[in-house]
Amino acid sequence: MPGQRRRRGAQPEAATGGRRNRRPKKKSTGKKIAIWTGGTVAFVVVVAAVGGYLYYQHLNDNITAVSDDGAGTGGFSKDRAINILLVGTDKRSGDGNKGYGDEGSVGHADTTLLLHVSKDRSNATALSIPRDLITDIPDCPTKQDDGSTKVIPGSQQVRFNESLGQSERTPSCVMRTVTEITGIELDHFMVADFNAVKTLSSAVDGVDVCLAKDIDDPDSHLKLAKGKHTIEGEEALAFVRTRHSVGNGGDLSRIELQQQFLSSLMRKLKSGGTLTSPKKMISLAEAGTKALTVDSKIADIMKLRDLGMELGKLDMKNLTFATTPVVDNPAEKKPVTVVLNKAKSDELFSMMREDVSLTEVKKKEKKEKAAVAARLKGPKADPADVRVDIYNGSGKTGAAQATLAWLQNNEGVTKSSQLGNAPKNLGKTTLEYGKGEADQARRLAELMGLPGSALKPGESEKNAQGLPAMVLTLGADFKGAGVPISAPSKAPDGIQKVGADKSVCAK
Incomplete structure (x- = not known):
């Protein structure tokens, strides 16, 4: 806002001794403009805010x-x-x-x-x-x-x-x-x-x-x-x-x-x-x-x-x-x-x-993912040499017993036992194995269709005979004995599919 001007011929206040009974000064044009402009801007902001709110309410009412x-x-x-x-x-x-x-x-x-x-x-x-x-x-x-x-x-x-x-x-x-x-x-x-x-x-x-x-x-x-x-x-x-x-x-x-x-x-x-x-x-x-x-x-x-x-x-x-x-x-x-x-x-x-x-999605390679994938690679033990204890953490009644029967009768994993319910239910099935049991873990993963992420290197436990045994805990992803837990890595052949980024002419 510009500075206030004095009337032509008026004396500075210091020279007149600061008379008290002067006529009140009118507000300058500059001040009037400033006040009017500020008020208008404030009004516009309020109207915009109210209008935005009303439009928001209008769209909500449409739903x-x-x-x-x-x-x-x-x-x-x-x-x-x-x-x-x-x-x-x-x-x-x-x-x-x-x-x-x-x-x-x-x-x-x-x-x-x-x-x-x-x-x-x-x-x-x-x-x-x-x-x-x-x-x-x-x-x-x-x-x-x-x-x-x-x-x-x-x-x-x-x-x-x-x-x-x-x-x-x-x-x-x-x-x-x-x-x-x-x-x-x-x-x-x-x-x-x-x-x-x-x-x-x-x-x-x-x-x-x-x-x-x-x-x-x-x-x-x-x-x-x-x-x-x-x-x-x-x-x-x-x-x-x-x-x-x-x-x-x-x-x-x-x-x-x-x-x-x-x-x-x-x-x-x-x-x-x-x-x-x-x-x-x-x-x-x-x-x-x-x-x-x-x-x-x-x-x-x-x-x-x-x-x-x-x-x-x-x-x-x-x-x-x-x-x-x-x-x-x-x-x-x-x-x-x-x-x-x-x-x-x-x-x-x-x-x-x-x-x-x-689709083929490009992702950054991570050491952790590579390590998980590597767990499935390597020699696999004979099914008769796989020793495993099965716990049910799936929340599905009879899952451990059904898996045991399938492993023993269909797959030849005779050194297996089921030990009832796990301490708590799990979202994902896990297979814990100790040192020297990686080949057994890979074989069981192949038989059950377990992903590499399900394999957990660590400590095994002693079974009823006092021998080391892997621990298989069925999770909520368990679909049934003999049904692979991991999803396929590619879509089945012959399904009708098309990428959304491609324009295809209808025949």
């Missing part, structure tokens, strides 16, 4: 939330892998959607993906579960509007898409069904209807897709020529719904289209053109909060932001879309449904549970 009824883990955590269920329903509510198929649909699990993001956020797998998969749906305890809990009875050998909508089933029933199928516990769910595809694709100014042939599908209303296109709104919805014009015309062919669309949408979301555009970010915030139904544990903008921050750490090149391995239902003469290909699906589910990537 629709449903309880997970205890079907989930209680929420994601930064120190472990994240598993999110993404469900697209065939509910036709909303403008312009009544013309698509069954107008009265309550909304079944039409498109379902299990997104698994690794603990270190270096890789992820998006697993599609076919809607026509024949499976068992477990009982679903479901909270009612009056606060009471109603158990919706399960169903045996029905289509997977009946896990939502049918018999008043909620998303928590889909969570329980997916956990039943895969053995993977889920942290959260997000459910989207037809409107979500239209609004989200428009919010990013279109999604890039590719077709290997012309498509004219009267059922989905998709009409596109061969080649690359940028689609949004109604056209985007038609793209993810079409199936009769691609592949073999079944649901598995449509899954490929949906995976292409989602991977392209995710690339667009992470692109600089989207992240640096306030207009697009606001459109996305509006579209996302209005289009999705989420579980109540993330029904808040700040919680969704925290989840988004964790997912944002992932490099798209290490996200793989895969489809649950299935075969045609042998119970049908003209198969229209599918069943699990157990040999391949068990391997794939195991990889996801054990956080094994489907």
Whole structure:
């Protein structure tokens, strides 16, 4: 602020003796400007703060939330892998959607993906579960509007898409069904209807897709020529719904289209053109909060932001879309449904549970990991020379006895015994061995499918005969006698998968 000026002709105060009865001075223009400017800035700051809060509340009010009824883990955590269920329903509510198929649909699990993001956020797998998969749906305890809990009875050998909508089933029933199928516990769910595809694709100014042939599908209303296109709104919805014009015309062919669309949408979301555009970010915030139904544990903008921050750490090149391995239902003469290909699906589910990537992820080599891997390398003792005591720390009744019987009767490890329950339950199976027993440990690890991390060099114990014996303590990862504990190191051959960083033309 400039210094105050004296009136022309006035004497300095020191020269006039400091007269007390002077007329009060008017505030200078400079002071007026300073006060007015400061007040305006303060007002703008307050308005911005209030506006931000009001917008925050507005977005929160957009969110629709449903309880997970205890079907989930209680929420994601930064120190472990994240598993999110993404469900697209065939509910036709909303403008312009009544013309698509069954107008009265309550909304079944039409498109379902299990997104698994690794603990270190270096890789992820998006697993599609076919809607026509024949499976068992477990009982679903479901909270009612009056606060009471109603158990919706399960169903045996029905289509997977009946896990939502049918018999008043909620998303928590889909969570329980997916956990039943895969053995993977889920942290959260997000459910989207037809409107979500239209609004989200428009919010990013279109999604890039590719077709290997012309498509004219009267059922989905998709009409596109061969080649690359940028689609949004109604056209985007038609793209993810079409199936009769691609592949073999079944649901598995449509899954490929949906995976292409989602991977392209995710690339667009992470692109600089989207992240640096306030207009697009606001459109996305509006579209996302209005289009999705989420579980109540993330029904808040700040919680969704925290989840988004964790997912944002992932490099798209290490996200793989895969489809649950299935075969045609042998119970049908003209198969229209599918069943699990157990040999391949068990391997794939195991990889996801054990956080094994489907992509080649570059990681820094660590001496500790090299040392762990080295424990499995070297000569292996004959099974008849393996001496081991087995303890049950798995929490599963009879696990130690079942393992003992399998080792003795099937594998020839006759110098073995089971000593009941361990002092406490363990999360991971361990095999402790002493000096000179490494070859025995390697043989037992091979027989049981133990990872190198399960082998613990140290001290063995004396068995009932007073001889040194290794100590095998079964943990919560124990799946059954003769079932390998460690996950495969690579995905089974022939599973349908594609990297999210690649654009593939639908055939």
